[in-house]
Every structure is written in structure tokens, then in C-alpha cells.
Amino acid sequence: MEPVKRVSGRMAPLDLADVDTDQIIPKQFLKRIERTGYGPFLFYDWRARGNFVLDRPEYRGASVLVAGANFGCGSSREHAPWALRDFGFKAIIAPSFADIFRNNSLKTGLLAVTLPESQVRHLMDLVAEDPSVEVNVDLVARRVHGDGFDYRFEIDPFAREMLLGGLDDIALVERHDSDITAYEKQRAEWLPTVK
Amino acid sequence: MSDVKLSIPVTRTLAQKLWDAHVVRSAEGEPDLLFVDLHLVHEVTSPQAFEGLRLAGRHVRRPDLTVATMDHNVPTRGGVRAADELSRKQMEVLAENCRREGIPLHQIGSRRQGIVHIIGPELGLTQPGMLIVCGDSHTSTHGAFGALAFGIGTSEVELVLATQCLPQKRQGDLAVEVSGELGIGVTAKDIALGLIGRTGTSAGQGHLAEYRGPTIRSLSMEGRMTVCNMSIEWGAKAGMVAPDETTFAYLEGRPNAPRGAAWEAALDYWRSLTSDEGASFDDVISVDAAALEPHVTWGTTPAQVVPVTGRVPSPHSETDERALRYMDLRPGTALADIAIDRVFIGSCTNARLEDLRAAASVIQGRRVHPKVRAMVVPGSTSVKRAAEDEGLDVVFKAAGFEWRNAGCSMCLGMNPDILAPGERCASTSNRNFEGRQGSGGRTHLMSPPMAAAAAITGHLVDVREIM
Numbered sequence: 001m002e003p004v005k006r007v008s009g010r011m012a013p014l015d016l017a018d019v020d021t022d023q024i025i026p027k028q029f030l031k032r033i034e035r036t037g038y039g040p041f042l043f044y045d046w047r048a049r050g051n052f053v054l055d056r057p058e059y060r061g062a063s064v065l066v067a068g069a070n071f072g073c074g075s076s077r078e079h080a081p082w083a084l085r086d087f088g089f090k091a092i093i094a095p096s097f098a099d100i101f102r103n104n105s106l107k108t109g110l111l112a113v114t115l116p117e118s119q120v121r122h123l124m125d126l127v128a129e130d131p132s133v134e135v136n137v138d139l140v141a142r143r144v145h146g147d148g149f150d151y152r153f154e155i156d157p158f159a160r161e162m163l164l165g166g167l168d169d170i171a172l173v174e175r176h177d178s179d180i181t182a183y184e185k186q187r188a189e190w191l192p193t194v195k
Numbered sequence: 196m197s198d199v200k201l202s203i204p205v206t207r208t209l210a211q212k213l214w215d216a217h218v219v220r221s222a223e224g225e226p227d228l229l230f231v232d233l234h235l236v237h238e239v240t241s242p243q244a245f246e247g248l249r250l251a252g253r254h255v256r257r258p259d260l261t262v263a264t265m266d267h268n269v270p271t272r273g274g275v276r277a278a279d280e281l282s283r284k285q286m287e288v289l290a291e292n293c294r295r296e297g298i299p300l301h302q303i304g305s306r307r308q309g310i311v312h313i314i315g316p317e318l319g320l321t322q323p324g325m326l327i328v329c330g331d332s333h334t335s336t337h338g339a340f341g342a343l344a345f346g347i348g349t350s351e352v353e354l355v356l357a358t359q360c361l362p363q364k365r366q367g368d369l370a371v372e373v374s375g376e377l378g379i380g381v382t383a384k385d386i387a388l389g390l391i392g393r394t395g396t397s398a399g400q401g402h403l404a405e406y407r408g409p410t411i412r413s414l415s416m417e418g419r420m421t422v423c424n425m426s427i428e429w430g431a432k433a434g435m436v437a438p439d440e441t442t443f444a445y446l447e448g449r450p451n452a453p454r455g456a457a458w459e460a461a462l463d464y465w466r467s468l469t470s471d472e473g474a475s476f477d478d479v480i481s482v483d484a485a486a487l488e489p490h491v492t493w494g495t496t497p498a499q500v501v502p503v504t505g506r507v508p509s510p511h512s513e514t515d516e517r518a519l520r521y522m523d524l525r526p527g528t529a530l531a532d533i534a535i536d537r538v539f540i541g542s543c544t545n546a547r548l549e550d551l552r553a554a555a556s557v558i559q560g561r562r563v564h565p566k567v568r569a570m571v572v573p574g575s576t577s578v579k580r581a582a583e584d585e586g587l588d589v590v591f592k593a594a595g596f597e598w599r600n601a602g603c604s605m606c607l608g609m610n611p612d613i614l615a616p617g618e619r620c621a622s623t624s625n626r627n628f629e630g631r632q633g634s635g636g637r638t639h640l641m642s643p644p645m646a647a648a649a650a651i652t653g654h655l656v657d658v659r660e661i662m
Contacts, residue, residue, distance in 0.1 A: 017514050018396050018496050022628040027609045031268065031281035033242035033288050035349075045630050070397040073430070073496075074628060075607075076332040077240065078348035099400055099432050100332060104348035156364060158225055169350075170253070173358045176220050176228060180360055183219040183230050190453035190461040191232055192320050193259040194299045 003166030004109050007090040007137040009063030011127040012054055019067060020074035021101060025083040038079055039086030054087075058131035066123045067094040072101025072112075081105040091137040093144060095120050106159045107169070111137055113144060119151045139163060206471040208368045209437050210403035213343035213468070217326045219360055226362040232325040234355050235311045236263040236298065238289040239609070240330030244353035245292040255296040257359045262320060263293050264301040266310045268609040271572050271599035275303050277611065296356075309575020309601040312336040312543040316420065317577050319449025323438035323465040328355060333543050333625065335426040338435035339419035340442055341468045343403070345433040366432055367402040370476040373410040375485030380659040382553070383418035384545060384623070384642035386410070387425040388490035390482055392500040399431025402477065405470060406436050410484040416445040417549035424544045425625055428497040437469040491530055491655055492627045492640040494518030499627075503530050503645065503657045521629050522637050523617075530655045533639075537620040538569035538650040539632070540596075540643055542606035545623035546574030550643040551582050554623075555590040557647035557658060563595035564653030570597040570612070572604040596650070608633045621649035 029041040046052045053059060065084065071094040072080060081104050084092065091111035105112040115123075126133050126149075135146045139160060144151045162169060173180075207215070220228040234257075241263070248254065255261060265286050270277035275286065286303060293300040301308040307318065312333055315321040323341035328334060330352040337344035347361070355361055373386060406422055414422070419436045426434030436442075443462060446452045453461045488502035495518040501508060509526040510516040519526065524533070540546065540554050551573065563569045571591050573579035579601055582588055588598045605612040606624035614620055614636025623646050624631075627638040639655060648658035 016517070017512075020496075020626075020628045022607075022626070022631050026630060026634070027607050030239050030609065031279075031285055033246070033285060035243045035246075045634050070400075070430070073396055074332065074427075074626060076330055076346040076348055078243075078350060096397060096400065098397070098430065100346055100348060100427075104350065107348065107350035156226075158362070158364075169362070170251070170354050170357050173228065173354065173360050173362065176360075179220045179228070180230070180358065184359075187230075187232075188461070188464065190457040191325070192322060192451040192453075194233075194262045194320065194451075 001109050001166045001168065004111060004163045005140050007063060007111060008134065009090070010061065010131065011064045011066050011123060011133065011135050012059040012062035013124045013127050014053060014065060014067045015124055017068035018070045018073055021072055021077050021080040022074055024072065024080040025077065030077060030079055035082055036086060038083035039088070042083040042087040061088065063088060063090045064135050064137060065089045065092045066120060066127060067092060069095040069117070071097050073098040076100045076104070078104040078108065081108040081110045085110050093120060093123060093137070106163060109163065111139060111163070113137060113153050113155070115144060115151055115153055122149065206474040208470040208474045208476060209341065209405050209435060209468055210343065210368055210433070211474070213324065213326065214365070216324065217343070226364045229326060229361050229363050231328050231355050231359050231361055232260060233315070233320055233327045234261045234359070235315055235327065235329035235334070236261060236352070237267055237311050237329070237331065238265050238285045239267040240349050241292070241352055242285060242288045244349050244356055247353045248356055253357045255298060255356045258297040260359060261298045261356070263289060263298050264308055264311050264314055265289060265303045267603045267607065269303045269602040270610050271602050271604050271612055282610065306576055309577065310543045310546065310603055312424065313547060313574035313578065316340065316416070317449070317575060319446055319452035322446060322452065322461070323442060323468050328361065332427045333424050335431070335434045336420050336424040336543055338423040338426070338433050339416060341435060341438035341465065343433055343435065346427065367477040369399060369402045369404045369431065370479045371404055371406045371482060372479055373406065373408040373482045373484050375410060375483045377410065377484050377487065380644060380662055381487050381489055382642040382644065383414055383421040385487050385490045386482065386484060387422050388492070388497065388500045388640065389487050390480070391425065391429045391497045392490065394429045394480065394498070396428065396496050396498045397430040399426065399429045402431050404431040404434045406434060407470070411436055412439065415549055416441060417547045420547070421544055425497065428625060438465050489642060489645050489658055491645065492638070493522065493524060493530070495521055495627055495629050497625070497627060497640060500640070501530065503655060505530060531657065532654065534619070534654045535567060535621045535639070535649050536618045537614060538567060538646050539572070539605045539620055539622040539624065540570070540646050541572030541574065541604050542624035543574060543603070544625040545643050546572060546578065548578050548581050550623065551578070551587050554643040554647040555587045557644045557662065558594045558596070558651065559590055561594055561651045563650045567650055567653050569595065569650040570599055570605070572599045572612070573601050575601045605632050607631060621646045621655065
């Protein structure tokens, strides 16, 4: 994975809570066997109904999505962050994320940043008023800042290091092979193996 | 390992015990490295993981702790030929990946194929004390056996295939204490829906939930699986029930359950898998089961739910207003006045034998309403066979239900079983998100007896009125 340190660009507001992964990428697009190519199908049903916020000219090319609480709830499909990334988003800011979605995003190099509800509201209002507002999401300094605002955020330190270093987590786990082998040797004998 | 043991507190919750037992390595400032006892794989979330392995020249570390099935996109009639080209391709790719890596596969048409969360327990592969993962959010189902089980994404699937391990940050502990006797016509599904209605969609985030109390103890394994299955719908990372005699009776004699001396040794360990007296939880949620009524969702999240005796509520938020518009409902409408077009009895939540029996007992001797199209999709090929052995298929078919082959089917509509735009469905599945069962389709979640009752009357109805 490429290292991720900072994301700068314009924001797009998706002012809804409980946006589930079925909306982010509907099931008919989960049949691909690749990790890429999902961008055109992002929020497919909502966009098909017309006048969807992400299709408005003023939000085209935005790289930071600002969303409501519990973003990414529902299915474990990693296709959801893949689709957001393919569409052009590099970071998402929300008051909270569903656990699996947040994990999947960080693995994909998509920064899922949690800020308090009031700060997310401020960003949402800001970008609704002036779509050209620029934002910087700085993973190194753990800050979301721009003209007139500067918010600090918390993120799991280990996930942060993985992103900053662009590290391959499989290779990291493989380094502990002797621990894994030792663990395997002391597992109870009754535990099932698949035949 | 020794460092880990020193840090173990004197009283622990069930979840903490399960966690501690799987720590391969623990270090300050890093997530714990956990060992996975069973990795369940299906056709939709695995192809990119296998491809990643192949590109990196890696192989599956423990194919003997990995099992695959085809469930998400399989047609429920007409066999593999009825699948669209992309679905067929995904099934072929899974078969090829399993062949190459030596992973046992229950493919479409085989005797033990079925929904991944139904066949694990059925085959006795799901046992107390295990850590089980799968690229599917309803993996929490297996927690019903006193296992630590949760859903993962495709990158994590790749990591588990390669290393049989998963780095995980410690989670908080929640207890859901359920007491009181369930009334007639009220089921495990209503415990789950009632709970989610109260907590909302995200109360469980960052937590492992233990369902406990006399009502949970009195549930069958099937009922416990239904409750654990829906843990993710209120945001919990996992849900679990401490194993007891009900668990052991379910497991004994199953194909992969231990036998003889191994069974006795396993039992000794399994009996230790309870939260210690005085173990502390971050929060305890109490549910009075005696006060529960059959529940039905009215909106587009499982938390938008009311007792069937109630009315569509007034909106309290923009999310509510949006849901009302999508569902084409007006506040104040009695639920019993809402007509339905379709009925789906199926899914990893409610398609086990007990669920089909409960639905059949309501349907026995009655007919599906002429305006309703109803289908039963057994959770596995084994469930289908067992149901046929006791004649349940005859009951359903005589009433006008379609009797299909096993799969996820209309729970998520990846196969040909979908709602048409605007169609309204009484469904025993787990998600009522917009378009979940088909673009523009409208889903009302409920228990199998409630869905059966709706099929007969043609509208949402309190099953207790027709029992």
C-alpha cells in the first residue's frame, strides 16, 4: 500500500446518519472479482434518482466526504471503501463509523476520521455554504484544519503507523511466525479440523 | 505468552476469557495478535483476497481450519445454470481457489451446501471457546455457542488466509440481561428487534456483547443464534451466549464434534466458559421479555421498529422522514392496515428447522392470500432435507408457498430472488435498508410466525390473532 500522510482538497457533504454499505455500493456490484472499478457504482440507487449531492457540479472532484453518524453500518463488504476510493475520496469525516467499515477503510488507505458531532456539523455547514472551501486532513499531526478551523482527532496509533508507513500488515504478522507456530502446538486436541 | 498471563484479571467476562485464550502475541502499543480457530469463506468477499495471496506468492496457512460454501449469489432454483454470468464466474473462481489451496468446499448442488452461518453449527464446526471469523457481518451468529465470532473485510480475509491470525484491538464488554417468559407468539427475533429498537443502530460499537439471563437460557440453540445474529444491527462487534447443557446437547454427535475422551475433555473446558461472578461490564442493558410483543420494522433501519399492535410513529428526525417517504407510509397508520405483496422466510437469521416449523404451524391448513407471492428458502440443504422428512414442504406448498433451494436469496437479493420496485415484503431476514431486497423494494422485518401470518392475511398482522 502507498503511504498515506495528508489529504488536501475540497469537501462534499452527505448530511445523513446511518448510511449503510448497501447504499454505498449496492449488491448487484459485488460480483466483480477485482479490487478496483467500483467508482461508477458508488451510491448507485441514490444517484439514479437524480440530484444526488455528489453529482452536483460544485462538489465534483471533492476528495473529502463529510458524513453523519454511524457511517458504513451494515454489511462487511470492503467494496464500500473501494468504491469511495475509486470515486476519488481519500478521507471521510464523520461523528462515528461502524467498526468493520472503519477497519476496511484504513486497510484500503481511505482515512476514516472521527470528529465530535459539533465539529462535523460546522464542516457540513461550511461546505454547504461555500463548496470551494479547502480542508487538510493531516494524519501526521492528527489535525483537520482549514481557513478558520483547526480540529484535532484521535486515531488508533497502530492503524496510523500502518498508514503512514504504507506497511503490508500480512508481512508484519508473518514476522511473528515462531509465536504462531508455538501457539498452534498448544491448541487443544479436540478442536475441529475441516475434512 | 507469559506476559499476557500475568496481566489477566481475577474475574473475567466470558468475552475476556475467549479473547485471552486466543492471544498469540501481545505487546504494548500494538493490537493483540489473535489465532483464528475457524475461517468461513464464501464466494462474494473472498476472490480479491485469494488474488492478493496469489500475487504475493503466498498460500493458505491452515486449509484444515478453513471451510468454504456458496451462498450469497446462488440461485434457489434451476441450479448453477440459472445464475447470471458474473455470479457463475464468482462461484467458479471460489471453486478454483479452494482446489488450488486444498480448502474443503460445499458447492452449489452438494449435500451440505448452505448459508455459511447455518452450516458451521450444523456440521459441528462451531464449538464453544473458538474464535471464528468470516467475510460477512452476520458471523456473530456463531457466538450463540459461546464462541468469539465476528465479521471481517476482504483485506482481513486475506490476512487470515495467509497467517491464520488477526491483529485486534481489545474491545469493551456489554451485558444484555434478558429475564421474564416470552409470551405466546413472541420469539427470539422479537428479543433482538425489541432490543435494537431501544438501543438504536450503533450502541454496541466497539463492544463484545454477552446475552444472558433466564430467558436466554431457556432459548433453543436456534433462538440463541437468531439473537446473536443481529448483534451487528445495533453495532456490536460480536454477540455471545455462555454454553450450557442446551449447547452441549445440540453439539453431541455432530460430524465434527469431539467424541469419547476428547468430548469429556472439551466439556470440562466448555463449562468454564461463563462470566465470573463479579466480572464487570461497561454497561448492562436489561430487557423484560414478558413485556415484549411481536415486533415489526416500519422504516429502513432495524431500529425503526414497533410492536405489531402499534402504529407508524411520527418522525423524530430527518432520517425518520426519509424512511417514511421511502417506505411510502404515513404516521399514525395502524401496522395491521399495511398490505404486503411478498413474503420471504429465509436468511441466516431465521431459516433453521425450528424457524420453518414455527412458520408451518401457523400456515397448516391455510392458504396464502391471493395477492401475495410467498417463498421459503431453507438456510441449508440439510435444513431443507430435514424439513422435507417431516413434511413441512408439503404444508408450505399446499398453502401456495414456493419451496426453494438453500442460499442467502432475498435477504440481500444478489441472486434472481428480488423485490420489484415498490413491492412490500414481510421478511424474516435481518436488514430493511433501502433497496436491500431489490432496488425500490420495501422490507418489514419480523419473526417467522409473523411472516407466515402476513402471508395468509395479505397484510401485517399480529400472529396471536390467528393462532
